Amino acid sequence: MSGYLLRGVSVLGEDRVDVLIDGGIISEVSKKPLAPTGVRTIDCDGLIAMPGLVDLHTHLREPGREDSETVESGSAAAALGGFAAIHAMANTNPVADTAGVVEQVYRLGREAGWCDVRPVGAVTVGLQGTQLAELAAMAHSAARVRVFSDDGTCVADPILMRRALEYVKAFDGVIAQHAQEPRLTEDAQMNEGFVSSQLGLRGWPAVAEESIISRDVLLAEHVGSRLHVCHVSTAGSVEIVRWAKSRGVMVTAEVTPHHLLLTDELARSYDPRYKVNPPLRRDEDVQALRQGLADGTIDAVATDHAPHPLEDKECEWSSAAFGMIGLQSALSVVQTAMIETGLMTWAEVSDRMSTRPARIGSLRDHGRPIAVGEPAHVVLLDPRGKSVFTLEGNASKSRNSPFLGMELHGRIEATFLRGRATVLDGKLAG
Amino acid sequence: MKRHLLSASDLSYEDAVLILDTAEELAKLVDGPVKKLPTLRGRTVVNLFYEDSTRTRISFEAAAKRLSADVINFTAKGSSVSKGESLKDTALTLQAMGADAVIVRHSASGAAHQLAASGWIAGSVINAGDGTHEHPSQALLDAFTMRRHLRDSKGDLAGVRVTIVGDVLHSRVARSNVLLLATLGAEVTLVAPPTLMPFGVEQWPCEISYDLDRVLPRTEALMMLRVQGERMNNAFFPSMREYSRGYGLDDKRASALSPEAIVMHPGPMNRGLEISAGAADGLRSVIVEQVANGVSVRMAILYLLLGGASIEEVSL
Numbered sequence: 245m246s247g248y249l250l251r252g253v254s255v256l257g258e259d260r261v262d263v264l265i266d267g268g269i270i271s272e273v274s275k276k277p278l279a280p281t282g283v284r285t286i287d288c289d290g291l292i293a294m295p296g297l298v299d300l301h302t303h304l305r306e307p308g309r310e311d312s313e314t315v316e317s318g319s320a321a322a323a324l325g326g327f328a329a330i331h332a333m334a335n336t337n338p339v340a341d342t343a344g345v346v347e348q349v350y351r352l353g354r355e356a357g358w359c360d361v362r363p364v365g366a367v368t369v370g371l372q373g374t375q376l377a378e379l380a381a382m383a384h385s386a387a388r389v390r391v392f393s394d395d396g397t398c399v400a401d402p403i404l405m406r407r408a409l410e411y412v413k414a415f416d417g418v419i420a421q422h423a424q425e426p427r428l429t430e431d432a433q434m435n436e437g438f439v440s441s442q443l444g445l446r447g448w449p450a451v452a453e454e455s456i457i458s459r460d461v462l463l464a465e466h467v468g469s470r471l472h473v474c475h476v477s478t479a480g481s482v483e484i485v486r487w488a489k490s491r492g493v494m495v496t497a498e499v500t501p502h503h504l505l506l507t508d509e510l511a512r513s514y515d516p517r518y519k520v521n522p523p524l525r526r527d528e529d530v531q532a533l534r535q536g537l538a539d540g541t542i543d544a545v546a547t548d549h550a551p552h553p554l555e556d557k558e559c560e561w562s563s564a565a566f567g568m569i570g571l572q573s574a575l576s577v578v579q580t581a582m583i584e585t586g587l588m589t590w591a592e593v594s595d596r597m598s599t600r601p602a603r604i605g606s607l608r609d610h611g612r613p614i615a616v617g618e619p620a621h622v623v624l625l626d627p628r629g630k631s632v633f634t635l636e637g638n639a640s641k642s643r644n645s646p647f648l649g650m651e652l653h654g655r656i657e658a659t660f661l662r663g664r665a666t667v668l669d670g671k672l673a674g
Numbered sequence: 675m676k677r678h679l680l681s682a683s684d685l686s687y688e689d690a691v692l693i694l695d696t697a698e699e700l701a702k703l704v705d706g707p708v709k710k711l712p713t714l715r716g717r718t719v720v721n722l723f724y725e726d727s728t729r730t731r732i733s734f735e736a737a738a739k740r741l742s743a744d745v746i747n748f749t750a751k752g753s754s755v756s757k758g759e760s761l762k763d764t765a766l767t768l769q770a771m772g773a774d775a776v777i778v779r780h781s782a783s784g785a786a787h788q789l790a791a792s793g794w795i796a797g798s799v800i801n802a803g804d805g806t807h808e809h810p811s812q813a814l815l816d817a818f819t820m821r822r823h824l825r826d827s828k829g830d831l832a833g834v835r836v837t838i839v840g841d842v843l844h845s846r847v848a849r850s851n852v853l854l855l856a857t858l859g860a861e862v863t864l865v866a867p868p869t870l871m872p873f874g875v876e877q878w879p880c881e882i883s884y885d886l887d888r889v890l891p892r893t894e895a896l897m898m899l900r901v902q903g904e905r906m907n908n909a910f911f912p913s914m915r916e917y918s919r920g921y922g923l924d925d926k927r928a929s930a931l932s933p934e935a936i937v938m939h940p941g942p943m944n945r946g947l948e949i950s951a952g953a954a955d956g957l958r959s960v961i962v963e964q965v966a967n968g969v970s971v972r973m974a975i976l977y978l979l980l981g982g983a984s985i986e987e988v989s990l
């Protein structure tokens with residue numbers, strides 16, 4: 245049995261159809277029941293099918309910090325989260341700033357086979373922000389890098405940012421900026437606001453993000469380049485991106501699931517699980533981000549899955565590492581924040597979590613509709629189900645999730661990558 | 675009362691007044707013929723100090739010893755990022771030693787909260803200063819001192835006009851004082867250059883001002899905060915002299931205070947920067963008294979948190 249029949253599945257929340265997956269592609273979609281032979285039938289009563297999800301922002305930590313994640317463990321978590329493709333950020337050790345490192349990550353992803361792992365190349369050598377990395381070499385390598393980012397640090401030097409934006413035009417690349425003005429955020433611990441002042445934790449002001457985004461959209465406009473803004477976290481950032489798009493600037497933006505649901509009030513616990521960069525913001529920001537995602541100002545949900553070993557989170561807040569894991573909980577959080585609130589439809593969720601991120605990452609094979617002849621990257625979810633994200637079900641090597649133990653909407657039943665099930669019955673199928 | 679004292683906001687009005695009243699009683703007792711009370715005999719109190727702070731540590735140590743507790747001083751150098759033991763391992767060690775109370779001073783805001791919430795320690799956690807967050811026992815001893823001078827050692831501080839001057843942004847003393855003084859009904863004004871005011875301070879339960887001279891005449895209790903000279907390297911103010919001219923308590927300003935007003939400082943002082951020697955040692959100064967009151971207040975905190983035998987019982 246090589247194929248699968250998805251019996252009575254609701255594609256993007258629409259009327260039920262039978263979908264036949266065979267030979268790595270979607271071979272039939274029918275409103276009438278199909279009766280193929282030699283395939284496994286999955287009863288999809290109540291289930292929704294979407295194109296396999298695409299994450300623009302994942303930290304897989306390999307090479308260098310295999311104690312917190314590997315390409316294998318991270319991509320397995322991705323499959324369980326419904327992802328068919330993920331972008332592995334460059335801040336590994338060694339940094340993914342050469343063709344050699346990106347090819348290594350690419351190869352490890354293929355060997356693991358849980359989803360397509362697309363390496364992101366560093367913009368500057370060693371993420372040091374002083375000299376451009378060999379961007380073309382990475383673009384022309386086997387890994388075919390199209391997204392470049394110094395994520396974790398900001399390309400703060402305006403001339404370097406300008407050159408990077410210009411340079412990647414030659415191979416249709418995009419610079420994904422981690423917008424953080426470094427001087428305004430020295431030793432910053434959490435969102436600067438009423439809560440940070442009360443807690444005595446050094447503030448990370450919204451203006452540190454917004455000033456860089458403002459500069460970058462103007463640079464992108466000036467040189468006619470594509471800019472992608474990572475993990476937008478403030479209401480002001482949404483306004484700036486909206487304004488830039490209205491001017492025709494080629495800018496795209498992403499938001500993380502946690503910024504759609506959590507606020508800086510959680511820092512009152514001093515639990516470092518809530519320490520993340522950019523930091524959790526105010527409720528007004530959360531509402532503006534949801535609005536921006538719903539109206540399309542923000543193009544994509546990206547996890548910023550950032551694994552850290554326990555000892556880097558089981559310590560004083562100011563000593564703890566920034567970041568949260570998020571691949572397995574992403575879709576549930578989005579359902580909770582956007583579907584259950586009536587802000588978005590499943591078709592829109594699919595657009596923001598598959599179609600547009602695939603386009604931003606230049607992944608021609610991903611983010612395709614569920615239609616005959618298309619590659620069979622499919623996620624099946626039960627939107628009525630509830631799931632509690634537990635340690636037992638966690639495939640990541642790290643456990644720094646703010647959602648652990650929290651009951652969330654939706655349950656992922658299966659994920660298909662080129663017609664092969666990577667997840668069945670909510671478990672890894674391999 | 676809660677099991678831990680982590681923030682001045684942990685204290686209800688009743689808790690706060692009870693601590694002040696208890697401190698008065700304990701102060702009277704140890705001023706009498708019995709220097710030492712047996713209330714915490716057999717209990718172990720640990721001073722866990724990650725930051726050098728001789729005065730706070732000695733104050734807690736004296737308080738615990740006057741209540742007959744066994745005191746262990748644990749000076750931990752460095753936090754988990756630098757070399758040395760993690761907060762968790764230290765906490766587990768103290769737990770294994772059977773600490774009934776852990777008094778913690780740490781450079782990281784929230785360290786005391788984490789100890790209390792972690793489950794690593796079974797005993798009470800008392801925050802003796804965490805980063806730029808809070809220092810609740812200091813606020814209690816300040817309130818105790820104000821009440822003695824301005825309210826005849828009774829009740830609360832309703833209507834008392836308190837002015838807190840200096841580096842509010844980095845001050846755990848200011849944070850705890852604003853919270854506790856609001857609970858006790860005082861009217862607080864914070865005075866600092868705008869660069870040293872915390873973001874969102876308008877929402878705090880107090881007034882703010884950039885003009886010390888305007889606030890001084892109506893002030894009943896003036897609290898000067900320590901200002902670190904190195905702040906000027908981060909452009910918080912242009913020079914030490916300019917800071918001192920605008921926000922220091924010099925002799926002239928001290929004379930603008932009403933005769934009944936008191937001058938306070940949590941120490942250690944930078945004489946000549948935020949306070950002149952004349953003002954620090956002047957008639958209105960209660961700075962040395964604050965130190966003495968610190969022991970009484972900390973006795974009350976330990977006594978109430980650890981639930982020692984009743985005062986009436988031991989004073990028989």
